[in-house]
Amino acid sequence: MTPRRRTSPVKEAPVHPIIVVPFESDTSPALLSRLGHLDVPERWHAVDRSAHAPHIVAVPGDEDDATDWTGAALVSARPGTAYLKIVDAVGDVQAAVAAVVAHARDQGLAQVKWEGWTASSEDAAAAGFNPLRAPLTPTDDATGPATGDATGLAPGDTAGPATGYVRWLHETMVSEPPYYGQTTHFTCGAVTALLAQAHAGTLSPDALDRRAELTLWRDATNFLACEPVGLGVAVRRAWPSTPVTVHLDVDRPVMLDHLPDSEQEWRALLQRESRTQAADIGVPVDARHLSLAAIRAALGRQEHVLLLVSLAAMQGFDVPHWVLCHGVVPGAVVIEDPWASAAAGDTWVDAHLLPVADASLDEMATVSADRFRGAVSIGHVPGPSS
Template identity: 60%
Template sequence: MTTPHPVPSAVPYAVVPYAPGAGPSAWPDELRRIARPEVLERWGAVDRTPHAPRLVAAPGGGGWAAAALVTARPGTAYAKIVDAVGDVPAAARAVVAYAEEQRLVQVVWEGWTVSGEDAAAAGFAPLRPPLPGGTDEPAGPRTGYVRWTAGEGVAEPAYYRQSTHFSCGAVTALLAQVRAGVVRPESLDREAELTLWRDATNFPACEPVGLGVAVRRRWPSSSVEVFLDTEEPVLLDHLDGDEREWRAVLQRASRADADRLGVPVHGLRLSLAELREAVEAPGRCRHVLLLVSLATMQGFDVPHWVLCHGTVPGAVVVEDPWFNTGAGETWVDAHLLPVADASLDAMSLLGGEVRVRGAVLIDGG
């Protein structure tokens, strides 16, 4: 059961664009009065411009009583509190009011400075720490918090960050099986990630049929279906000549393997309504691995696999196994990520003049 968006609260707040590139002199005096220098230094250490950084401030005492640095990926339905300074509870109330006014379904909070007690008092629940990954790149704060502003939220899966630029398909399949209880969380590591990628890859990407076949081979008891509204090879637009042809041969072999293993390959486009119905099915543990372009969320048109595992009003909740530290992202941005329905519908159509959608449905029973 879901609940409608709440009526926006009467909590006062102000929104101010944040431009750290202009230097400390450009920051509002009210912010410099309530924020420690080391916090402002960390805020400005990366270019957060792609995520529209803004300050949400709570008035008080003739100026600002509190402020929060807020960002979010484009095309999504959440707001992220990077930090709150000053009267932290007042800052949290202001951001929640702002999120409700913008009809966002979720607010997350990076645990750089906030305590678990303060987050809980503001109505935020702790997120599960991410599973250990196979990359040495910093993953962000050790803790994070979430508050849903619409619906009842969704059950939280484990989060794991892919260790390469090309193993997203394997990681989403493994995360689905962890959530279904087929794979133990502690066994999801770099070896498991790369082993499944090796079985599924079209070098280096994982195309939908090959990924579905690899999942069936690895877990024969799991029901697997592939939805791909073309019979032509996919994810090869950037290649030509022999580099394209030998990968097309492998894709044809994957289709033959699917037929032999009994993996249905539907030559149909999975609609957003059908996707929502699949992951909402009561009493079932169904997941959709969905191919999307990162053009909207990250600014570059690269195909990428995400795991769709829940829904809230107006958005599908996904796990994205990759995040962009260069834009100030952490695992808190990529975990329990609500993507607006219209945005997900658009970003999951890939290709040139002929747009196609690729998806793998896994039913864990």
């Protein structure tokens, strides 16, 4: 395919020509190896990244030869999101990264991330990137998605980089929670609740571990998934002084359509019991549709929103999955996703501080064949200095 050449204005750096070309299975390792880091082409081709629109952003050395590059970066991103991720930058690293930043600005994106496979902290700082907090789970412990018996998928085998970096492309400040990846198929709801409390300062990050993950899941589960009312009840029980509201715009059991009738019946009974418990302990169940504007307003009040989404757009399979909404930037909501897809080259760097475009998140949050919206909002508890 013929590379596409253009020039992008970048305020903080000189204007450079930029080449953008799709990254495909036959992208020449020899071409890339000339730029250094002989291990990089092997890593780039080690997984099928095609679901995340991989492409190379390069800086040409000779304007008459589109294949003569002085620097290049492999870039990808989850669909429906508002960021680009640099897997590696090779050759003239600073020029390549500046080209990616210009490329992201051209698309109106909120953020560029950089995986730390070959990036040094010095190079990242020089390019305007800040270090991401290291994940609290070991990078080789990431697991399969979301809702267990709803997915039928095996745990993943991701081994992400030990470090990662981020550069926001706007002046909005986004507070960074700790990152913790779920260690089972089915504990995403519990993990997002724990992350919300750690971000709020209600829970020490040191207490965010597998014991806490499984303990909260055990109180919230509808076997094996966590449905909205049961999750809200479990959060209130774990933190009695924390304001909790469940948002569920249907008055029926949910997340059961994948099961045979005999399996649906007893889980439906448990969901009805969760509603009784919610009434008993004072957890309101709001039956109104939770709009994206309402989510943004809640985040503006320093609340956290545990949001049930479908992974169809971001990962290619339509299963319900809990994410944590914790910040907003122009045009996007910032989430924590406790799961990453190793098979697509996805790592914790993608899943952490992830901006999702407003329209995309609105569509993702209309879940499954049931076409419902479920969420749990956790109120802000003012501290002594608030």
